[in-house]
Amino acid sequence: MKKTVFIYGAILAIGVLVVELIEHFYTIQIISTPVYIVAVAILFTVLGIWLGKKLTARSSQDSENTPFKRNEKARKSLGISDRELDVLEHLGKGHSNQEIANKLFISINTVKTHLSSVYQKLEVSRRSMAVKKARSLKLIP
């Protein structure tokens, strides 16, 4: 953090210096008006690029830090119930049917029933493919 602040400060100082320098040359008429304008244009283009990068960098960071936004639309259109989603989530964590049953306090048979429904609704036949599809549909993280 301290390093970042220092770098920003340094860049700002250099920027101001360059502007002052160009203005000085302009004032004592070493450079002409068109050259001055071109210099300003280049300088502010660079500034703009820098700003743009900062903005997009921050926005991309935000999207990475977003925990997880479930695709409720897909879930409803597929008709996947609350409990089925619970099971699906544990599936995504790589748990076995028995483990899922223990964590949800239900029988392993019930887990199987829920999974059968999920497989049908996702149109798959294996847990690994169900996880793949559910993840691509943003049903699970």
Place this chain on the structure above:
Amino acid sequence: MKKTVFIYGAILAIGVLVVELIEHFYTIQIISTPVYIVAVAILFTVLGIWLGKKLTARSSQDSENTPFKRNEKARKSLGISDRELDVLEHLGKGHSNQEIANKLFISINTVKTHLSSVYQKLEVSRRSMAVKKARSLKLIP
């Protein structure tokens, strides 16, 4: 695609128009030099931001399109062989043992043997957890 080209063309046309307009006002001395320079500065800042966004957008796309950079360090430290990695990759695609055997032209028994080794090396006991761990270790995409 056609739409994009059209939008870019329109933006370019408007930009040129604005520059021409400002220059015209400057020439007939409706606006003074400092105002002209500020206008140019603002214009090129906007241009810079736009450029910056374009650049970062492309770079972020690149990072998404980067095929996959395997973590060779982790692989070596775990002692996972070439063939085991082949099997692991197919595992990550959600294939069954039989499918993996067919694709690699080996017996299903061999697939099982390789998988047993992989499970031991990754310290897991199920294919789903192996996939999870291998992915987190950047052994597979």
Place this chain on the structure above:
DNA sequence: GGCAAAATCATACTTTCGGGTGATGCATTC
């Protein structure tokens, strides 16, 4: 050539999955 590691395959056995069927209880809805 001989050794070690990797790759291949087989056999036998246990566990886990997945599909099918049916049943019960509970809440909502028509």
Place this chain on the structure above:
DNA sequence: GAATGCATCACCCGAAAGTATGATTTTGCC
């Protein structure tokens, strides 16, 4: 009150996955 959807559980069966053990071949290396 009948119908519907959801959640729960059970039993059976076959397929797939995983474990253990041993054997053979291939390959790279000293």
